[in-house]
Amino acid sequence: MPVTHPNDSRTTTTTLPTDAELVLKVIPMPADCNANGDIFGGWVMAQVDLAGAVLPARYVQGRIATVAVNEFVFKQPVKVGDILSFFSRIARIGNTSITVTVEVFAERIRQQGSYLKVTQANITYVAIDDNGQPKTIERKASAA
Numbered sequence: 632m633p634v635t636h637p638n639d640s641r642t643t644t645t646t647l648p649t650d651a652e653l654v655l656k657v658i659p660m661p662a663d664c665n666a667n668g669d670i671f672g673g674w675v676m677a678q679v680d681l682a683g684a685v686l687p688a689r690y691v692q693g694r695i696a697t698v699a700v701n702e703f704v705f706k707q708p709v710k711v712g713d714i715l716s717f718f719s720r721i722a723r724i725g726n727t728s729i730t731v732t733v734e735v736f737a738e739r740i741r742q743q744g745s746y747l748k749v750t751q752a753n754i755t756y757v758a759i760d761d762n763g764q765p766k767t768i769e770r771k772a773s774a775a
């Protein structure tokens with residue numbers, strides 16, 4: 632069933648990805664708002680950075696650092712009280728870096744069980760050693 636919000640005419644709902652892992656769920660609060668009353672994009676970016684780090688950190692079993700955000704699209708506004716679900720998949724494993732695609736889906740507070748895709752980002756993390764220098768990633772047979 633389509634979702635409508637009093638201040639949002641867009642109604643495109645979607646299904647959750649089956650080829651990605653749920654790495655974070657969080658509900659934004661009023662303190663996270665911008666001047667429009669929607670959730671501040673910088674807050675969403677911080678959550679995506681945290682969520683995106685989960686799979687690379689698990690893969691390398693060590694320290695990682697965010698080196699680049701090569702795509703960040705805010706498709707629909709995030710509202711106070713939305714239940715946000717962050718799904719991540721590994722897109723590429725390089726010599727020292729892992730790139731993930733993170734998709735964020737919102738359930739509006741009165742439309743739970745219906746999902747709106749609000750954000751998508753591609754983020755690259757680098758495995759680093761104790762001196763903060765890039766470290767070669769040991770490839771595993773079971774992952775991308």
Ligand SMILES: CC(C)(COP(=O)(O)OP(=O)(O)OC[C@H]1O[C@@H](n2cnc3c(N)ncnc32)[C@H](O)[C@@H]1OP(=O)(O)O)[C@@H](O)C(=O)NCCC(=O)NCCS
Binds near residue numbers: 696699725728763765
């Ligand atoms: C991450 C860091 C250690 C990388 O050091 P570096 O000397 O720049 O490393 P390199 O140029 O050898 O690149 C390392 C990897 O990152 C990748 N990379 C670098 N810039 C990139 C970009 N703009 N987009 C995608 N990948 C990038 C490289 O392709 C390489 O990957 P590969 O080995 O898999 O091919 C260093 O840049 C750093 O400390 N940055 C600050 C990290 C940080 O504080 N992040 C928090 C955000 S404030």
